Amino acid sequence: MPAKPSDKPDPPAEKPHYHGHRERLRERFRSAGPDALSDYELLEMVLFTAQPRGDMKPAAKNLLKKFGSFAEVVHAPETLLREVDGIGDASAIQLKLIAAAAGRIAKGQLKARTLLSSWNDVIDYCRTTMAFADKEQFRILFLDKRNQLIADEVQQTGTVDHTPVYPREVIKRALELSATAILLVHNHPSGDPTPSQADIQMTKAIIDIATPLGISVHDHIIVGRGGHASMKGLKLI
Incomplete structure (x- = not known):
């Protein structure tokens, strides 16, 4: 006899573990500000935009291991950024965008003053x-x-x-x-x-x-x- 179709709906697909982690980071950033996040956590958030799916914590930690600090990561040459595990073209460009924004802000502050x-x-x-x-x-x-x-x-x-x-x-x-x-x-x-x-x-x-x-x-x-x-x-x- 063929098996009867189950009346029970399939259980919802389990969300990847990084979904909750990303939301927790965003909430901590919103409620406590950037000082509440470590360098690797800020890097994770920067990389979220470039890579909407996936766990970015290993890539962020790899970047810090290679370059030393958040500032050194975003100012590193693109060619060296792409050598890091988990960092492709989109991520490298996103990091350089942060460096460009920081430079533009600093230059604007100079122009506004003596x-x-x-x-x-x-x-x-x-x-x-x-x-x-x-x-x-x-x-x-x-x-x-x-x-x-x-x-x-x-x-x-x-x-x-x-x-x-x-x-x-x-x-x-x-x-x-x-x-x-x-x-x-x-x-x-x-x-x-x-x-x-x-x-x-x-x-x-x-x-x-x-x-x-x-x-x-x-x-x-x-x-x-x-x-x-x-x-x-x-x-x-």
């Missing part, structure tokens, strides 16, 4: 945009007579431990923009922001050309994962 009256914003911006780069970059902030930002330009990008800088090109660009002052910034991918002898000599060469033309060099800031150094603060210029 630069030298908001020194902490200057340092935050420099560290956000450059401290975690894998190659040296030489950036110039061009200022007007009220010390407000005219332009922010990366003039050179070099290797892991050297960037070629041409003092006359720096001053030529300042004259083109009618800048009366400049702030020099570069990063040390090694993480140690201590100025090298070459950094000091290059800065003095720029000052020697700028001074007779009425252009002030306010400072040369070096940033790295380990912090920042001000040549003026160290009395090197």
Whole structure:
């Protein structure tokens, strides 16, 4: 005899375990704020958008194991991000979007203020945009007579431990923009922001050309994962 069809409905399919975990994270973020979440939990939430299905905790922990911190993860090069287990194109782009948003916010804060009256914003911006780069970059902030930002330009990008800088090109660009002052910034991918002898000599060469033309060099800031150094603060210029 054929079996009679059951009158009982099939039990509902069990939701994957990560569904509840995601909702619990969102609720904790809503109720207690971002400080209530660890770095890997914030990374999980960032990755939810890129990967709507799946447990993102292992990928988040893999990222931190490789790069060290939330900031270092989002500023890591895309090619290195994609080498991490669980991170594909969509996830890498999502992480770089966070880095771009942080840089845009920091730059907007600078533009809204007189630069030298908001020194902490200057340092935050420099560290956000450059401290975690894998190659040296030489950036110039061009200022007007009220010390407000005219332009922010990366003039050179070099290797892991050297960037070629041409003092006359720096001053030529300042004259083109009618800048009366400049702030020099570069990063040390090694993480140690201590100025090298070459950094000091290059800065003095720029000052020697700028001074007779009425252009002030306010400072040369070096940033790295380990912090920042001000040549003026160290009395090197």
